Amino acid sequence: MFQAFGVHGPELTPFADMVIDVLLVALAFALLVTAPRTSRHDVYLLATFVAAVTALRVLLQPLPNVQPVTVAALLVGAQLGARRGVAFAVLVTLLSNLLIGDGWWTLFQAIGWGAVAVIGSQLNLGTADKFRSGQLYVAAVCSAFVFDFIASLSIVTSGMTLSDFAVYLAHGLPFDVLHALGNLTFAVWFGHFVFRALESIDSLEELEQSVVEDYVVEG
DSSP states (O other), rough: OOEEEEETTEOOOOHHHHHHHHHHHHHHHEEEEEETTHHHHHHHHHHHHHHHHHHHHTTTTTTTTTTTHHHHHHHHHHOOHHHHHHHHHHHHHHHHHHOOOOSSSHHHHHHHHHHHHHHHHHHHHHHHTBOOHHHHHHHHHHHHHHHHHHHHHOOOOOOOHHHHHHHHHHHHHHHHHHHHHHHHHHHHHHHHHHHHHHHHHHHHHHHHHHHHHHHHHHH
16 A cells, blocks of 8 residues: 655555545545534535635645645634534645645644644634634644644654654744744634634524524424
């Protein structure tokens, strides 16, 4: 299944690459199906948001370690919950890597952004009218280092020592800082806008659920 070791870990055979991608897609859809209060609004929103963030990541690829996916995963996790946040992270990772470059690292990037979405689900960012931007800014900066560490695990091999890995992480610190600064910029630019858009969809779901419950009780 593995051919050789490259810069980002083992180079996969086409079959192994396909297996990982299929498993990740299956995980994303399983999370969407089992997520509470999943409705067609979620599907439309996530599909649109996945496409937009995927395109943005591809366009910004020439910039070193500028990752709009990180802040997006935080916001989706915060507003739509951990399951849908992880599903979003997995789908964006797969789609963007199909254009940028797919491989062993895709698995670790999906795990990294999924972890960021889970972190986002633990945030209390308030409401669109009382948005706690400070929490988002701090989480955006910290999550850059969380994601980069998890993504870096893709290069670990049986012959790599702990000190070798520490040296690799140290060399990557400037890129981690660029990631953190990029996250902060994205959070300031579109954090409140995306949060408000996600909240409006969530409110539509709650209204729809309330109408259905009233109809069933009164009917």
